[in-house]
Amino acid sequence: MQGPSYYIPAAAMAAALAFKVPSLVRAWRDPLLRAVCALLAMAGLVFFFAAPPTIAEVNRLTGITNFSAPLVYALLSGFSASCLVLIVNWRGGPPERTRRISRRWIAGYSVHMVLLVVLFLLGDAPVERLRDLDTYYATTPYIREMIVLYLAGVTVAGVTMNYLCWRWALQVHGWLRTGLLIIMLGYTFNTAYAAAKFAAVFARWAGHDWDGLSTDLAPILASLGAQVSAVGFCLPLVCQRLTDTWQTWASYRQLGPLWGELNKVAPGHARPGRVLGWSSAELSLTRRESDIHDGLLALHPYFDRRDHARAYAAATHAGCHPEQAQAVADAAMVTAAVRARLADPEGKIIDSAGTADSPAAEGPRDLMRISAVLREAPDVAAAPGPAAMPESEVH
Known part of the structure; x- marks a missing residue:
């Protein structure tokens, strides 16, 4: 040598x-x-x-x-x-x-x-x-x-x-x-x-x-x-x-359906996710999660526990696992809240939030499962029964 x-x-x-x-x-x-x-x-x-x-x-x-x-x-x-x-x-x-x-x-x-x-x-x-x-x-x-x-x-x-x-x-x-x-x-x-x-x-x-x-x-x-x-x-x-990095980008993509649903009514909160490069996977995921949380916070006055309860009962009756039924119910409540917000362009419900007998429910938590439901069954809010259940989750 x-x-x-x-x-x-x-x-x-x-x-x-x-x-x-x-x-x-x-x-x-x-x-x-x-x-x-x-x-x-x-x-x-x-x-x-x-x-x-x-x-x-x-x-x-x-x-x-x-x-x-x-x-x-x-x-x-x-x-x-x-x-x-x-x-x-x-x-x-x-x-x-x-x-x-x-x-x-x-x-x-x-x-x-x-x-x-x-x-x-x-x-x-x-x-x-x-x-x-x-x-x-x-x-x-x-x-x-x-x-x-x-x-x-x-x-x-x-x-x-x-x-x-x-x-x-x-x-x-x-x-x-x-x-x-x-x-x-x-x-x-x-x-x-x-x-x-x-x-x-x-x-x-x-x-x-x-x-x-x-x-x-x-x-x-x-x-x-x-x-x-x-x-x-x-x-x-x-x-x-x-x-x-791959898992972070996968999580970023999996949250896409939920982010897109919220972007219909809260574009100021759910900003388009900009890909900043290979090294920015964590930052991009953090931004998307933040956008989703901001969007859910903006929709909070429109969440109705009755929508959640009906969807949960239907999912359970269809044979879903309790965790999946919870995700289906959350997704149904989110999509119902989105429709309610679209029907209230002047924000009257927001202005009256906090009044007596408000039907607002606690916001959803398991974002990944909710997004998966929206991806596999985007019509879950319209038909929360067996037809709207993701086939892979019905037992």
Whole structure:
């Protein structure tokens, strides 16, 4: 793998982090958001500093041969810790327990990073190696231990992530479970990366040359693992957002018949719903619900409990479930009120509202069911008997 193979994913991680920074500033105390940003930052740094051109430049700027080795290994340890902290916070649970587990992982890998630097300082690596340091120095005292230690850290993180994701996946369903399984696949690649590196190092100890596993195969496995894991982390969040948006628009459309009925007499309240874009589903639904409530409030003087009672009795006699019968009765009362309002263009009933013996009834509540009745049986007010009942609701 050459420089672009490292710099492109590093740039992608940097862009994702930049997208998250405003949210992080607004909600700094959110542990899950901090964990996500830490993961993005560590992943981007690993890819950037592991690129051969960056390794050479860092060595030159510091004046220390192979200084990039402990730097990259320490970043890998930090990345491993950030993954574990993210999965712990993502799963949730008692806040104190979550914080305690997160701190343990952070403390453990912090010690791990310090040991990597100490071992490098104790060892001797005078020949610069940009791509094959692991195998070239596999038998060098202290450098050898540093290599084994960093690979052990990667392995522990990979195995632990798979274990945690598997336990969680058994308890959930849907997109979250799919995402967790994809994360497990990604960390299987990461574990395979460590296994390939270990195999090449052990081969050196035995006097064999399996350097290709470390130099050629392992970087590919690491890149695949990072990309697959990123998909696993993002998929549940993106799909859940799309699902929520779709359901919101579905609710918006389902309220259309009721909104249209009220718009006949209260155009000032039931304004035409303007689609504001993909991200405005919640706003559009809120506006439509507000329009409906305003329209019902304007019709309140025209609601007649007698219309409601007659329609409810007819729906019950037709075999409707009580909840559906209530919705049919509400729809009948609304449509009757609309007709009464149309027959009273001067608003005389409104002016006299609140007088004795007013027949006004309590307004309807289950807007979705009422709208469904109006969609399936728009003539419900005219004929509230069996002929007006939605066929799917008559038992």
